[in-house]
Amino acid sequence: MTEPPQDSSPASKRILCLGCGSEQDAPGGSAPRCVICGESLLGAPPAPAAVPGPRIAAPPPVAESEAVAAAADLSRRRPRSGPHPEIEALLSTDKRLTSMLSFVPLWGLWRLSQSDQHTPQEMSLLGAASIGLTMLLVLATWTLVPSADERARAVHERARGQIRVLAGLVESYGREHGKLPDESAWQRSAAGADLRFYDPWGKIYRYAPGETGFTISTYGRDGVSGGRREDQDVSLAFAAPSPPAPAASPPTPAATPIADPPGSG
Structure with a gap:
């Protein structure tokens, strides 16, 4: 009985890589390298058999930690059931x-x-x-707020008051000089910038002397005879003043005004 032929080739040498810890056949060459991690193989002996006992758990991969953090951030950003606080404040x-x-x-x-x-x-x-x-x-x-009619009545009453003041000046002039002033004396007094001779609309009052008295009037805001409201005419007639005392008075110069302007004393 013949025995099976025995393999005469030497047993292959196993080398442990210090870089990745894998055990592999030693490749040829003077500077062998690991076929897995590429680290240099220095001919270290095979790793000893693992001894039973407790093991230390390896830390979780970095990718798993990032996934956990992303999940937590997504949970925080999850849409709420109600409107956002900024939207609530705006509404x-x-x-x-x-x-x-x-x-x-x-x-x-x-x-x-x-x-x-x-x-x-x-x-x-x-x-x-x-x-x-x-x-x-x-x-x-x-x-x-006064109506247009009320405003017209108020300004007309103001004009009547001013006319009565002017009538007092005319009467004083008549008692002093024995006759009423003529229209030229009236215009000279108005030309002296005496505001008493101007109506509420900035126009000179109209003066008309007569045999038994005189009339002072204004045509109103529009300066035209007739009209309504503030355009309505305002006219007052006055009797001639009483004659002066029997004492003779000097003749009145033609240029004598009816009244001296205010502040001319």
Whole structure:
């Protein structure tokens, strides 16, 4: 009986890589390198057999830590069930602004009716308050602001007062000089920048002497005879003053004015 032939080739040499810890056949060459990590193989003996015992857990890979952090960040950024705080603040500001503008007549009520932030009850209350305030403003305007007729009556009464003052000057002139001033004396007095001779609209009062008295008048704002309201004429007639005392008075120069301008004393 013949024995099987025995392999006469020497046993292959196993080398442990110090870089990656893998055990592999020694490659040829003077500077062998690991076929896995490329580190130099220095012919270290094979690794000893593992001894049973507790092992220290290796730290988790870096990629797993990043995934955990990304998941936590995603959880924090997850959409909320309600509106965002910034959006809530913006809507609240718009609601307050619409509530304040609702008190503007007409336009404010229209803006309030277009609002999505107010309940029907809030719209009713704000609408009632806006209408009430508008009515009060209209009533106050009607009561406090004078009408055109009232303004005309006031300015006409002012003109009558000024005419009475001028009539007093004419009467003083007549008592002093024994006759009424003529129209030229009136114009000379008005030309002396005496504001008493000007009506409320900046025109010189009209003076018309007569046999038994005189008339002072103004054509009103438009300066034309006739009209209504402030354009209406204002005219007052006065009787001639009483004759002066029997003592003789010197003749009146033609250039004597009716009254001295204020401050000329």
